[in-house]
Amino acid sequence: MQYLDHLYGSSIPLCLKNIIIGLLAVLLGICIKFVIHRIFILLSRWWDFIFIKSIIKHLRHPIGVFIPLLLLNFSLSVMKMAPVYRAPLEKALEIALTITFALILVRAVNVLEDYFYFKYDLNKENNLKERKIRTQLQFVRKFIVSLIVLVTIAIILLSFESMRKIGAGLLTGVGIGGIIIGFAAQKSLGNLLAGFQIAFTQPIRIDDVLIVEGEWGKVEEITLTYVVVNIWDQRRLILPITYFIEKPFQNWTRVSADLLGTVFLYLDYTIPVEPMRQELTRLLNANPLWDKRVNVVQVTDSTKDGTIEVRFLMSASNSSKAFDLRCYVREAMIAFIQNNYPDSLPKRRLELRDRFAGL
DSSP: OHHHHHHHTTOSOHHHHHHHHHHHHHHHHHHHHHHHHHHHHHHHHHSOOHHHHHHHHHHHHHHHHHHHHHHHHHHGGGOOOOHHHHHHHHHHHHHHHHHHHHHHHHHHHHHHHHHHHHHSOTTSSSOHHHHHHHHHHHHHHHHHHHHHHHHHHHHHHHTSHHHHHHHHHHHHTHHHHHHHHHHHTHHHHHHHHHHHHHHHHOSSOTTOEEEETTEEEEEEEEOSSEEEEEETTSOEEEEETTHHHHSOOEETTSSOSOEEEEEEEEEETTOOHHHHHHHHHHHHHTOTTOOSSOEEEEEEEEOTTSEEEEEEEEEESSHHHHHHHHHHHHHHHHHHHHHHOGGGSOOOOOOOOOTTTTO
């Protein structure tokens, strides 16, 4: 301000001087932001590292707003203006800085999430550890972001004198109010606690294969209140998170992604078993979906309607491959029996008696 007075004397109106100081502060902030951005661009070219690229992607815009606002807030100390104008301007800048800083914290959480997603890739064959980390990370991220938002709203509201008075008045009725809120929020708190339990005890994880409500699907998302299961036909089954604490369900990948696939065929008693064993071995050796662990043919039952139950057991590295392998073996074995042992397909036997035999 003194420099402008010395340069232009007293010919510049006070309002214009304040505007010039504010614009200079904002321009300086933009220049600093540009320099920081160029430094990170150079770092990303020298080191092809996901962490640097994620910082540029997530933090570029919020920091680009925060630095000019911060310098503009500092410039208020050298501006001359009436208190009636200074107070609302300071309050507006304070709120804007609070919101922008909260956004920076949220984006910083996203940067850490990108780093862990890069380090723990789900595309591995045996991704048990990765699914554990991602399940915990997803829940913790949502909880931290929710906490940042709530604290930011509280800081903004408490910065107003009227809000502090309302808060003090509410505290006098905290006894009755606490009981009412406790009953009203019982379900929500139950979901939140269930979310913590699932995140750290992990009966389910991201990308787990489940049989739930009679449907086969993968866990796509775990939120603070519900779980999204991606059904095999691309439908989405939405279940409250407490469901997985209170009700039974099947988790096919709880310990490992490896699975056994089963095919049952019901055939006539005349079918020879050994040729089917040889054919299954040939089929599995020719199919890359088989992981070479299990290859079994067994007669597991003899039914009352004149057929036997033959079980074909095979293994695969994950649930999707196991399903495709089962379909392939079922089709191929039916074709094999049709071509080589058509008389051994299931038959319906009828016994006819001569009703006149006793005459």
